[in-house]
Amino acid sequence: MTILRIRVDKYLAGRNLRLGAVADIVPLAAETTKQKPVRGVVVPVGNESTTRDVEVAPGRYLLQATLPSGELLKRYVDVTAGTPSIDVVLESEDSPHEWLGVQHLLGSVPSRARVERQTRQEAEESLTLFASAAPPSTALYWFDASRADDSFFSWLSSADAIDDDALRYLVGNIIRSGQLEPQLTDNRFRKAEIPAVGALAESPLPQALDQLFRHGDGSVQPRRFVALMEDDKVRAIGAMPHEWVYVNYTRPGGGLPVPIEILIAPKSRVASKVQRAANRLSIAVGDPDVASMLSFLGHGNLQAASAMLELASEWLYGKFENPYAAAAGGYILISADGVADLPEQHWKDWLRNLAQHFSWLPDGKIQLAALILGSPEAEAIASAPHRPADVGNPFEKARDLSLQALAAGPPVFAFGVRMLLDNLTLLANADRQSGADDKRARMTQRARDVARWLSLRIDRAQPFTVIRL
């Protein structure tokens, strides 16, 4: 037997994604076709020499790895008898810049070749038109929702009709807290990196309070957002997962906060013709494990994300270290529930804890509501002709969770927006079918309208919630 030492080589500015790609190893030659393919092998991505080792018999193999961006890498390997090991290095397409390596791997920016092609086309178009509009001046601001205006999200969740202009005014003039300067730029992309520890705090936090931020019951955690402004108008608001702790104590850097990347990138040519904003805002975290799994899920590839279910369960378990990663794990586990072999059933209890202990985090509540609405109990109650109004029943519990989630602000993850809308739609439909028209039914309907408002404005291509205005 021979060990294949597999990795994907890609420059990620010193980072290495342990769970960066998912590969299939398919036997090809006649002597190996009796062997079954090995599917769903998780392969590291980066410049480190860390490899994923897989033992195979002599023969010819196809290695096919999918990256979070959807890029497919192929390599053929001939294994001869007596060879102890073979290094198999797959190479990804180039990113537009080395400092955009992570964003390219995750699918937030196209490859260098595609950017060059787009640039050539744009240059040809502008020659034809003899003129092109000057790009808008852009700026990035961060704001802390709880500090800026306590009523911001309660206003958002209770408004009968959401008005973009009012929201833009609020964000632009009232709750702007500080400016972020992009450190790396070219004529298309600008990237700001928020360092890992205490970057947004006005003064260093006492150690005890710092611990409370990350290890407490979560009730004091402020929601932090970033706003993209063009010509002094707010064009996008992104939910910032600050502070993000790398939940892996067996690796260097485990248990420590990681930086957050905020990227301003131009919109596609087609999109820019019909949208007000000229740029897109995208957010990425420097977590070597979570980032790639979220991108797989964002590209609809549950097949690949399912190869990492055990980790998703671990993140959910480690919710007090990193509630954001726990929420990411929750989305993956709920998506795979019923269609994949999940590591164990305790994750549903951990999901309940996430929803209960982190009142500021809407995602846990959204996930628990979805879990409840898919239960036989909720189905039985929803289909009963006279539904009990008892708030203790699971159907009403799901309603409470959904309403509380909306009041806590936009979900951190874009999946949450769709899931929240789905939950509220299911509840509103059940109300309508049973003829319910009480105060709670009306609140649900209004909440659904707000969730629809969010759903219409989020950037679907981003793992973190980015609302376009």
Next chain:
Amino acid sequence: MTIVKQDQPNDVGTHALVIGVGRYPHLKGGDGAEFPEHEEMGQLGSPPFSAVKFSEWLLQNHNNPDKPLRSLDVLISGPTSRYPLFDNVDIEPATTNNIEQAVARWHTSGNRHRENLLVFFFCGHGVSSGEEQSLLTQDFGQRQNSPFEDAISFGDFLIGMRGCQAAQQLYFIDACRTVSEEYLQRYRFTGRPLVDGVPSRNLGKVQQPVISASDLGAAAYGEVTKPSFFTRALLRALEGAGSIELDKGWAVCSDMLTPGINAFLDRFVTRAHHLEQVAMQTNPSKRVELHYLAGAPLVPVDVRCNPDDHTSHAELTCARSGQVIQTKPPGGDKVWEVELTPGEYEFRARFPDNRCAPQPKMRMVYPPSQRIKFDCP
């Protein structure tokens, strides 16, 4: 009602609903009262051709021994209602009412068995914003104050279909996903759900991969008298580029289809028309097996020289086990496009004018695609 096939519909199998909307009477160039806010959307040539071609594939080529085609319902809005494929039976137009009824029948069929596979194919106008995508029926614009009464709210439709027993549901959406935020937001309504979703124990247990013709915010392209590029690429990918070798043979699966489709979109759109169109799978989903190939898959292989303009000067050959299988004489395009079955091939480039002499290349060919490049310094 236009059920063009019904075969033991109560047994486990595949149930397909195919919708092609090319005629929009109330949009630009239509024969009805024009909807003033048509946003430059007009008549489409491709969708009727796309719907017919995809139906033809389902009727004549679809092969899934565990889930044979049990029913096919077709709605087409185009210049004619009669097509030879359907024995010149009148095919009903894709009006809102007809779509609603067809979806109800399709849902009922799927609901009979958890093992059923549902296939939904839509080709026509689409608009999107954020998580929302609306698919426009033939009647769009008829109700000027509430145009989205004649649209399908695709996200809500998916929620509704999650209540259906059929555990596998595959959706092909061949429509533009250009972002029309203000358009959708103006009406505060994105369309009809067609099926109301309610709490159900099925919710988390239904696979709904959605394969969209274009990336979010991008256009999907077509030619007036042919199936759309996406449909053409899909049909080609169904011949093997979208397949994977499983225990039971070569299977075309949801997760392999997108790279297979994109290999052909690269040929049809990017290379031929210098436009960008990338198909995407959305909606997290596990693998859904659509079709088993009768033989070996056909894999698209693109052979070129670097620089590109050298390709037309070269004689290109590919050989297997020492025997030349295909040859391209000097002349032709910048890329030699061939389809080959999986295996190891030797590719050669020979220049009659002796401008360079690149080494032969031994390459394995395997789905979804293969690219061969000869560098000519």
